[in-house]
Amino acid sequence: MGVPEPEESFLSLDAKLLRFMDQLELLEEKRATLNSLIEQGWFSLSKARYSMGNKHVSALQYASEIEPLVCVHARTLDNGEAEFCIERVTQSKESGKDERSVEDIGPQEEGVRRRNKPKKDIARSEKAPEVTPVKKNDQNPQQDPLKWFGILVPQSLKQAQLSFKQGMMLHFQTSLYFMIDAAKVRSDNFDNINMAYKSKRHNQIQKNTTCQ
């Protein structure tokens, strides 16, 4: 009938499960690192407030409309898998016409947008990456967010930015990688469990018919 040996399916299932556990451990480690980076960043912001004054490191220093410096492009491939890529907008002194920035399409809340604290860059996954029209902006959209707080900022603010940047990259690496991999592992596991069940059932039926 072409049903594979049950032992092979079970072995493959075990291997996949072990791999899943290893990756879960790695994920937890990276999550712990991410949490400590975020805490460090917040604490450095508090230190900056101590030096500069509470009102000089607050929501007043950034605009209500912010252009992201890092974008996440997502699309679904033909085989149903999701593909992600990170685009970092390079900072340049001249704001030329060929620099693209992402335009809000339709209602403001379209797409998944995670708006973080002012020091973090905003990430957004797009459903249709081929639509990225040019947007004209009065201000230089590639300005380093550090400059929102002044030119002569203390070291603690720079440290905060570094912590948040590192945290952001770690977050991308772990969450996107694990999202793809977890989906794959899950679908593989489902196929294996299905096959193992089918072969067990087939064996049971065979046993029953030979006994009778």
Add this chain to the structure above:
Amino acid sequence: MAELSFNVDHGYLEGLVRGMKAGILTQTDYHNLAQCDTLEDMKLHLQSTDYGKLLSSSEEDLTVSLVDNKLRENLVTEFSCLRTNALPPLSTFLDYITYSYMIDNVVLLITGALKQRDVAELLPRCHPLGAFDQMAAVGIARTPTELYSAILVDTPLAQFFQDAVSESNLDEMEAEILRNKLYKAYLESFHSFCKNIGGATKDIMCPVLEFEADRRAFIITVNSFGTDLSGADRSALYPSCGKLYPEGLRLLAKAEDHEQVKAVADCYPDYKMIFDDPEPGSDFKTLEDRFFEQEVKLNTLAFLQQFHFGVFYSYIKLKEQECRNIVWIAECVTQRQKSKIHNYIPIFQGKN
């Protein structure tokens, strides 16, 4: 002789400020606050200090920002009480203290306008000690010259604009340069005012203001590394009423890294220890922390002499440090970073 005539006009207010100084938090108070686990506990402990029901009277949620606002309100009330009863020259002296807050407010309004923030949103966040009538109009100026001629010409800040006028558009860099140029002119003017008063006021205030000038020169230099501000540009921002003038400032303008700045500081015994490497095993302190510590030391000396205006300046500065300390402890409590909670700077060791 100051001892004979000072009390005629200013004795009551000196008595008042010394009474208020006695309410500055002690080591025990800080120790109690550092033991707290929540802001509610801190509120409870503050009730037994001179702050009393300051935080309890508010209906809003208790946050670090609210604590900061309430402490600031308290300081402003005390200062207003002193200022409304002051006679010249103490009234002029107290006005000088407010000019630094005015400069900060002007820059806050300009940078807020750059970010398209509404004036109604920015005005409540300005420091009340630096309030002036024309504040709402500051955001519409596009260049420093326009700011001066259209808006600030009738304010006390007008006298500090000699070197600060320029036709460049007010962006982040220009706003920073404007802030520092105004502050330089302000500090130099305040220094010469105190020098002219003479006597104990000059003996107490001039070293404090010289330290402030030198501190600004060091901080501007260190923070300008890695930015677009060149050595030539930043030398125009250094106040010249400090000990570093002229040789130290010339060397700082040429410094390219932290080591060179340290080499300049090594020539001055007061600043050498600020830039010294920390002892192994001790807590890491930022440069700003060390300057704050030195500032507190100088300000506490003001209370050792009588019949001078320095006590008023020092009281305001010490209360500000106290606010910073309380807000720092509050941040550590809310973020559960208890290991760094003792980085505050105690003001009076032991009894007042």
